Every structure is written in C-alpha cells, then in structure tokens.
Amino acid sequence: MIDERSDLPDAPADREVREFVQPTRTVREVRAVPTARYRAIHLVWFLAGLIDVIVGLRFLFELFGAAPSAPFVSLVYGISAPLVAPFRGIFPTTAQGAFVMEPASLVAILIYPLIAAGIVGIVRILSGRQVSDR
DSSP states (O other), X not given: XXXXXXXXXXXXXXXXXXXXXXXXXXXXOOOOOOOHHHHHHHHHHHHHHHHHHHHHHHHHHHHTTOOTTSXXXXXXXXXXXXXXXXXXXXXXXXXXXXXXXXXHHHHHHHHHHHHHHHHHHHHHHHTOOOOOOO
16 A cells, blocks of 8 residues: 655655555464364264165175175174164065065165254254354
8 A cells, every 4th residue: 555645744845755554464363163063963974874884785785695604794784783673574575595685774774864864953953052132
C-alpha cells in the first residue's frame, strides 16, 4: 500500500514524498480436536463395517464351497455364526454339493448398516450441540 503525502514538515513543498507501508500478517494455528461424539460415531461405523466384512466373507466362503477345515474359514464361520443366526429361516437356504447360497448372510449384510445408522442418529440427537444465548 502506498501512501502519498506532501504535507510532511521536513519535505520540500515542490517534491512529492512517498511512504511505503507494509501490511502486517497474523498467523494463527488452528488444530481440530475430535470430540467424544465424533469418536463414537466413527466407532459405530467401524464396527458395522467390520461386521459386514466378516459376514461377507462367510457368504463368499459358503457360496464357493470353502473347506470348513481350513483355519481361517473356520475362524470366519465361528465369528459370523452368531451374527447371522437372527436372520436364519427368513429365506430358504439352497445348496448344490459344497456350494451353499445362504440368504441369511445377505440379509445380515443389509441390516447391520441400518442398525448402525440408527445408532449414529441416536448419538447425534442425544449429543446435540449446545447453543448459548450470548
């Protein structure tokens, strides 16, 4: 910014005086700190995603006839059995030899994210932002 002034006492009347003014800058460092609400919401979505991955693996293992004697397949079946149990019997399970089409797993994959969305909604309602009158 240039400030042109000719009314300075030491300046000759016939000369123009220019004064250069450098604007000052203020730098503020802002750091976001996650709140308990933020962490709770992310934890709920993480758990829902983890459940969906485990149940999805179960569905694929059964669909492609994975050997239940394999340790990883046995682990996935053991963890996912209680997660799929509430949805058994809604649709019939079909099988062709070792290949099993288990609709209960598909229903579980759809329902658990809906439950997570409901929990997240409740967390957001209960931890609503406080508005002050100031």
